[in-house]
Amino acid sequence: MTPLTEPEIRAAFVNCTKGEAKRLHVPRDLGTRPWDDLDFLGWRDPQALDRAYLVAVPDGRPVALALRRPSPGPGRQRRTMCSVCLTNPVGGVSLMVARKAGKAGQQGNSVGIYLCDDLACSLYVRGRKDAGPGARLPESLTLEEKVERTRSHLTAFITRVTT
Ligand SMILES: [Zn+2]
Numbered sequence: 001m002t003p004l005t006e007p008e009i010r011a012a013f014v015n016c017t018k019g020e021a022k023r024l025h026v027p028r029d030l031g032t033r034p035w036d037d038l039d040f041l042g043w044r045d046p047q048a049l050d051r052a053y054l055v056a057v058p059d060g061r062p063v064a065l066a067l068r069r070p071s072p073g074p075g076r077q078r079r080t081m082c083s084v085c086l087t088n089p090v091g092g093v094s095l096m097v098a099r100k101a102g103k104a105g106q107q108g109n110s111v112g113i114y115l116c117d118d119l120a121c122s123l124y125v126r127g128r129k130d131a132g133p134g135a136r137l138p139e140s141l142t143l144e145e146k147v148e149r150t151r152s153h154l155t156a157f158i159t160r161v162t163t
Helices: 006-011 018-023 102-106 121-125 143-162
Strands: 041-045 048-056 063-068 093-099 110-116
Touching: 006 018, 018 063, 048 143, 063 143, 093 143, 110 121, 110 143, 121 143
Parallel strands: none
Antiparallel strands: 041 048, 048 063, 063 093, 093 110
């Protein structure tokens, strides 16, 4: 994806208030992120473990989402697969919940998705980050096809949040 700047990312949030978008945590190392290998940039707030964010450019325009990770109850060791990259990374998969954009969100509507806890889906798909033994099922798809599938899963989630 095209590298994005902090102001571009803050301006791209669709499901939080302008004030929240101004204050929320954006990584400081944007200049060194492997943008060429990213379908989306995702990150966690180091100060608030239940918060995560992602930004993608689904239709030529950046769209950023604020996500909440509901605190896991006891017995959380359920093995779940990431809905975006179909990986079961050793770092875990979390249910992340996004408030819907606009009026629906103000009325309390949200949508959830299972995502790699570290939001490194793009790197797992490309084999740029080791997800651990058995984390990815062997597939006959080409890398391009896997990347395409990852992007379409993410775009479908963004559409669920924004419509
Ligand atoms: Zn993933």
